[in-house]
Amino acid sequence: MRKMLAAVSRVLAGAAQKPASRVLVASRNFANDATFEIKKCDLHRLEEGPPVTTVLTREDGLKYYRMMQTVRRMELKADQLYKQKIIRGFCHLCDGQFLPLIQEACCVGLEAGINPTDHLITAYRAHGFTFTRGLSVREILAELTGRRGGCAKGKGGSMHMYAKNFYGGNGIVGAQVPLGAGIALACKYNGKDEVCLTLYGDGAANQGQIFEAYNMAALWKLPCIFICENNRYGMGTSVERAAASTDYYKRGDFIPGLRVDGMDILCVREATRFAAAYCRSGKGPILMELQTYRYHGHSMSDPGVSYRTREEIQEVRSKSDPIMLLKDRMVNSNLASVEELKEIDVEVRKEIEDAAQFATADPEPPLEELGYHIYSSDPPFEVRGANQWIKFKSVS
Amino acid sequence: MAAVSGLVRRPLQQMTVRDAINQGMDEELERDEKVFLLGEEVAQYDGAYKVSRGLWKKYGDKRIIDTPISEMGFAGIAVGAAMAGLRPICEFMTFNFSMQAIDQVINSAAKTYYMSGGLQPVPIVFRGPNGASAGVAAQHSQCFAAWYGHCPGLKVVSPWNSEDAKGLIKSAIRDNNPVVVLENELMYGVPFEFPAEAQSKDFLVPIGKAKVERQGTHITVVSHSRPVGHCLEAATVLSKEGIECEVINMRTIRPMDIDTIEASVMKTNHLITVEGGWPQFGVGAEICARIMEGISEKLVLEYSQAVIIMYLNIHWIKRSETRDGQVTWFNLPCVQLPGCSCCSSHWC
Numbered sequence: 001m002r003k004m005l006a007a008v009s010r011v012l013a014g015a016a017q018k019p020a021s022r023v024l025v026a027s028r029n030f031a032n033d034a035t036f037e038i039k040k041c042d043l044h045r046l047e048e049g050p051p052v053t054t055v056l057t058r059e060d061g062l063k064y065y066r067m068m069q070t071v072r073r074m075e076l077k078a079d080q081l082y083k084q085k086i087i088r089g090f091c092h093l094c095d096g097q098f099l100p101l102i103q104e105a106c107c108v109g110l111e112a113g114i115n116p117t118d119h120l121i122t123a124y125r126a127h128g129f130t131f132t133r134g135l136s137v138r139e140i141l142a143e144l145t146g147r148r149g150g151c152a153k154g155k156g157g158s159m160h161m162y163a164k165n166f167y168g169g170n171g172i173v174g175a176q177v178p179l180g181a182g183i184a185l186a187c188k189y190n191g192k193d194e195v196c197l198t199l200y201g202d203g204a205a206n207q208g209q210i211f212e213a214y215n216m217a218a219l220w221k222l223p224c225i226f227i228c229e230n231n232r233y234g235m236g237t238s239v240e241r242a243a244a245s246t247d248y249y250k251r252g253d254f255i256p257g258l259r260v261d262g263m264d265i266l267c268v269r270e271a272t273r274f275a276a277a278y279c280r281s282g283k284g285p286i287l288m289e290l291q292t293y294r295y296h297g298h299s300m301s302d303p304g305v306s307y308r309t310r311e312e313i314q315e316v317r318s319k320s321d322p323i324m325l326l327k328d329r330m331v332n333s334n335l336a337s338v339e340e341l342k343e344i345d346v347e348v349r350k351e352i353e354d355a356a357q358f359a360t361a362d363p364e365p366p367l368e369e370l371g372y373h374i375y376s377s378d379p380p381f382e383v384r385g386a387n388q389w390i391k392f393k394s395v396s
Numbered sequence: 397m398a399a400v401s402g403l404v405r406r407p408l409q410q411m412t413v414r415d416a417i418n419q420g421m422d423e424e425l426e427r428d429e430k431v432f433l434l435g436e437e438v439a440q441y442d443g444a445y446k447v448s449r450g451l452w453k454k455y456g457d458k459r460i461i462d463t464p465i466s467e468m469g470f471a472g473i474a475v476g477a478a479m480a481g482l483r484p485i486c487e488f489m490t491f492n493f494s495m496q497a498i499d500q501v502i503n504s505a506a507k508t509y510y511m512s513g514g515l516q517p518v519p520i521v522f523r524g525p526n527g528a529s530a531g532v533a534a535q536h537s538q539c540f541a542a543w544y545g546h547c548p549g550l551k552v553v554s555p556w557n558s559e560d561a562k563g564l565i566k567s568a569i570r571d572n573n574p575v576v577v578l579e580n581e582l583m584y585g586v587p588f589e590f591p592a593e594a595q596s597k598d599f600l601v602p603i604g605k606a607k608v609e610r611q612g613t614h615i616t617v618v619s620h621s622r623p624v625g626h627c628l629e630a631a632t633v634l635s636k637e638g639i640e641c642e643v644i645n646m647r648t649i650r651p652m653d654i655d656t657i658e659a660s661v662m663k664t665n666h667l668i669t670v671e672g673g674w675p676q677f678g679v680g681a682e683i684c685a686r687i688m689e690g691i692s693e694k695l696v697l698e699y700s701q702a703v704i705i706m707y708l709n710i711h712w713i714k715r716s717e718t719r720d721g722q723v724t725w726f727n728l729p730c731v732q733l734p735g736c737s738c739c740s741s742h743w744c
């Protein structure tokens with residue numbers, strides 16, 4: 001009865017502004033939440049893993065759907081802008097469409113499992129994380145096009161975007177992992193129960209400095225969640241050709257690990273919650289391997305088919321698309337309607353269009369600012385340009 | 397009160413470079429909770445060269461951290477901690493080992509503030525002994541002043557005496573940028589007179605400012621770190637022959653205080669650079685390049701002859717005047733001892 005009254009009052013409140021279709025939607029009785037079964041994680045040095053069922057509320061479901069669609073559309077738009085040569089340089093994409101890179105579930109799922117006060121650092125495939133950590137699509141696309149409205153004022157580009165508690169965006173493969181352990185050290189030092197998610201790929205997992213970071217994180221019990229996004233290819237090299245052991249969740253050896261289905265956002269969320277709780281309890285670091293698949297080539301210059309077959313890509317795409325997976329779950333459990341989700345699609349598309357417009361029209365940073373931001377907190381000084389008569393001013 | 401303290405003359409303290417660095421770090425650790433030290437053997441061993449003696453006993457495990465032999469790993473951890481708001485001092489047992497971690501110093505620390513458009517500062521100090529020691533062989537003797545001095549976004553300092561050491565380490569720790577502090581192992585045990593103001597807890601030596609250690613009129617001698625001492629000894633010897641050297645202690649490699657050097661060369665017309673690093677693409681090469689760019693135009697107008705000689709690598713600048721008054725400047729790289737006249741057949 002209460003639910004009916006709530007629905008009716010919603011309708012009456014909304015009827016004045018909303019178009020007819022929305023009134024229809026609002027009057028339908030949705031479930032508040034639903035329980036889903038999720039895949040069990042493979043465990044390394046752990047007695048118990050994350051739960052195998054989880055509750056998804058309608059509110060959360062809609063939020064995740066919107067976020068995943070936004071990341072996907074944003075990456076597709078970046079793809080388009082790159083082909084139009086409006087974006088230059090590197091453009092490592094995070095989406096799953098033509099060429100697989102189903103990391104929408106990863107970035108949205110990870111964010112769902114932590115707090116905004118926790119920390120995250122990743123490698124160069126960072127656009128999705130930049131969004132989930134709080135920046136707008138506008139700022140991200142404008143950074144890709146190198147304009148002054150970009151989050152790094154046009155000076156960082158695809159690989160160097162920063163936000164509060166988000167440390168990029170790092171171009172050197174593997175270097176971000178000791179950085180992440182360092183951020184975790186700061187978390188422990190400050191004593192505020194914060195954790196740091198430190199992401200790297202299956203390619204980076206063979207870097208020596210990662211093992212140095214594992215060692216120190218375990219020795220000092222740093223609250224660091226090492227997360228390996230295994231999309232089965234390191235650039236053009238499949239994991240079997242690069243790693244003597246492809247059980248990336250076990251590579252931490254003395255560090256406990258989980259292997260997670262990275263295509264299922266709820267699985268990612270539960271695993272992240274589990275891992276964060278583990279770290280917050282002071283037990284030290286933990287490792288998560290997210291199994292995903294990279295639709296796209298390594299980057300824009302790689303069509304992605306010289307080292308694998310089109311059939312392989314097609315098969316993964318049709319069976320494991322995380323957005324479709326969430327959509328089906330929500331519709332089948334009456335958490336949302338198909339129309340409602342379509343509406344979100346429309347809104348997201350518009351948001352991306354507007355952002356792309358801005359990113360294309362915004363001016364580039366002025367040449368006078370070339371020398372800015374060399375040093376922090378310093379008085380202005382002069383920087384020599386291409387010859388001794390050209391001087392740039394440098395302001396902090 | 398002031399009158400009384402003026403009457404009581406505080407004796408000049410003798411302080412070794414090692415103790416000066418120790419005192420500087422101790423004061424900064426005390427002053428700011430966010431400062432901490434990490435590196436190999438810095439805690440329980442009291443420091444490989446005893447520079448951090450007593451600090452672990454005073455501050456404990458949280459703030460003085462022994463690391464495994466993992467330069468790339470712990471340098472990255474230090475940079476990450478700095479990004480997250482702490483103020484780490486990362487010690488390399490010698491800077492030779494920093495080569496293993498150099499990616500973290502340059503790509504993760506130095507470039508980040510710029511790449512983030514001013515959003516992400518990295519307030520970190522990398523310190524340790526640099527350059528040649530006593531018979532430690534090639535792999536343990538490299539001077540990194542030129543390598544680190546090359547990179548924008550980094551500050552690089554090179555103290556000579558105790559005053560330099562204490563003042564520069566304190567300035568480095570308080571600086572919000574990545575600072576490389578190139579100490580010298582052979583200087584650690586050398587005592588110097590420690591002036592009264594250096595004994596203060598707020599004594600700082602500004603980064604980016606050179607010091608004229610000895611006034612002179614005939615030759616400008618520029619150096620950094622341990623060779624500054626050699627220059628002063630040489631100056632004493634030359635003084636007996638009536639040649640007065642002006643000895644400049646650079647103190648900072650980057651940002652270089654070229655103004656002090658330039659003012660001196662304008663006065664003396666002669667320049668010698670002295671360093672412990674390899675000559676090619678080195679600190680002395682940079683000084684010569686800048687002097688040439690900066691003052692060559694001024695010199696053409698004012699002085700009839702300017703000869704610039706560089707220790708270990710010598711450039712002759714010869715002024716030639718044709719009959720109709722046209723002036724040309726030749727920059728001739730050649731290896732000659734000072735005092736030889738240069739002729740055009742010495743093009744190398």
